[in-house]
Amino acid sequence: MRVFSRWVGIWVLVMVALSAACAADSELAISESQKDQLKALASNTRDRTGRERDALRRARAELLQVYSNYDLDEHKARAARDKVSAAQLNLLNIHLDNEIALRDILTSDQFQAFRNLMKRRMRDPQMLVLSPPEDAILDKLPDKQMLDLLGIPAEQRKRLEPASGNIKAIQGLRDSSKQLLDLYAAFDLDSAAARKLIGSIHRRQAYLLMLQHYRQKAIRQVLSEDQFQTLRQEIAKRIAEHQPRRERQRRR
Amino acid sequence: MACFRMLASVPEEQPPHDVWTLVRSRTKPTRVRPLVWLHGLVATGLRKAATATAAVALLALGYYNVALVNPEPQVSQRQPVVAVYSDDPLAGHTDAVIASIDDM
Numbered sequence: 474m475r476v477f478s479r480w481v482g483i484w485v486l487v488m489v490a491l492s493a494a495c496a497a498d499s500e501l502a503i504s505e506s507q508k509d510q511l512k513a514l515a516s517n518t519r520d521r522t523g524r525e526r527d528a529l530r531r532a533r534a535e536l537l538q539v540y541s542n543y544d545l546d547e548h549k550a551r552a553a554r555d556k557v558s559a560a561q562l563n564l565l566n567i568h569l570d571n572e573i574a575l576r577d578i579l580t581s582d583q584f585q586a587f588r589n590l591m592k593r594r595m596r597d598p599q600m601l602v603l604s605p606p607e608d609a610i611l612d613k614l615p616d617k618q619m620l621d622l623l624g625i626p627a628e629q630r631k632r633l634e635p636a637s638g639n640i641k642a643i644q645g646l647r648d649s650s651k652q653l654l655d656l657y658a659a660f661d662l663d664s665a666a667a668r669k670l671i672g673s674i675h676r677r678q679a680y681l682l683m684l685q686h687y688r689q690k691a692i693r694q695v696l697s698e699d700q701f702q703t704l705r706q707e708i709a710k711r712i713a714e715h716q717p718r719r720e721r722q723r724r725r
Numbered sequence: 726m727a728c729f730r731m732l733a734s735v736p737e738e739q740p741p742h743d744v745w746t747l748v749r750s751r752t753k754p755t756r757v758r759p760l761v762w763l764h765g766l767v768a769t770g771l772r773k774a775a776t777a778t779a780a781v782a783l784l785a786l787g788y789y790n791v792a793l794v795n796p797e798p799q800v801s802q803r804q805p806v807v808a809v810y811s812d813d814p815l816a817g818h819t820d821a822v823i824a825s826i827d828d829m
Contacts, residue, residue, distance in 0.1 A: 515826040568815045650814040
C-alpha cells in the first residue's frame with residue numbers, strides 16, 4: 474500500500490510539473506504593467522489604423538467618382554490620388570510605429586514568446602497582396618465581352634489591355650512586404666532598413682495609382698462619350714453582380 | 726417396557742469432537758482485507774513490477790492529457806491565405822498583433 478501511495482505521489486508531482494511547463498510555454502509571462510501598456514498600444518494602433526482606413530476608403534471613392542466622368546478632371550484626379558497615397562503611407566508608418574512600441578514594452582524573450590503566440594494564431598499565413606476592389610475592376614474592365622458590345626476595332630483594343638507593369642508592381646509590392654515582415658519578426662529591428670522598405674512599397678503603390686490613371690486616359694482616347702456611358706452602365710451592372718450578398722442587403 | 730428395553734439396547738454414540746464449535750469458528754464473518762490477501766497470494770517482486778507498470782501507465786495517460794489532448798494546431802498542407810489589399814499590405818500582420826494582445 475505504501476509503495477502504491479508513493480507512486481501516486483510521484484505521478485501527481487510529475488503531472489503538476491508538466492502542466493506548469495506547458496502553461497509557461499503557451500502563455501506569455503508578462504507583468505500587469507506590461508499588459509496594460511500592450512492593451513493601450515493595441516487600442517491606439519486600432520484607432521489610428523481605423524481612421525486611416527476610413528480616409529483611404531473615402532479617397533478611393535472620390536477617385537472612382539472622378540473616373541466615372543468622361544471629362545477627366547486632372548486636378549481632382551490628382552487630389553484624390555494624393556489622398557490615397559498619403560493614407561497608404563500613413564498606414565505603413567503606423568505599422569512601423571506599432572512594431573517599435575512593441576519592442577519598447579517587451580523584452581527579447583517575451584517578444585519571441587509573443588511571436589510564437591501570434592504564429593499559432595495566424596498559422597503562418599501566406600500573404601497575398603491584391604489590388605483594392607475598385608482598382609481590380611478598373612484594371613480588368615472593359616473586358617472582351619464589353620469591347621464586343623461597344624464595337625471597338627481590334628487595333629484599338631490593344632491600347633485598352635491591362636498594363637503588364639501592373640503585375641510587376643504587385644509582385645514587387647508583395648516581395649517588399651515580405652521583406653518588411655521578415656524584419657518585423659526579429660526583436661532587434663533595423664528601423665532604417667524598415668523605413669527604406671516602406672519607401673519602396675510606397676513607390677510601388679504610387680506607381681499602381683499612376684498606371685490606373687494612364688489606363689483611364691487611354692479609355693477616353695479610344696471611346697466616344699456615348700461608348701463611355703454604355704461602358705459605365707455595363708461596369709455598374711458587373712459590380713452589382715459581384716458585390717457580396719450581405720452588402721447588397723445592407724444597401725436596400 | 727419392551728420399547729424402553731429396545732431403546733436401552735441401542736449403543737450410545739457421541740461425536741468425537743465438538744464439530745459445531747469448529748464450524749462456527751470457520752464461518753464467523755471476518756474482515757475482508759484484499760491487500761493482505763494479495764500479499765499472501767502474489768510474490769513481492771511481482772507486486773512491485775505491477776505497481777511500477779500501473780504508475781507508468783498513469784504517467785503516459787497524464788502526458789496524453791496534458792500534451793496531446795490540446796495539441797499544437799496542425800498547419801494544413803494548403804496554407805490559409807490572407808488577402809491583403811495593396812493599399813495596406815501589412816494590415817494582416819498588425820491586425821494579428823492587435824488580436825493577440827486583445828486575447829491576453
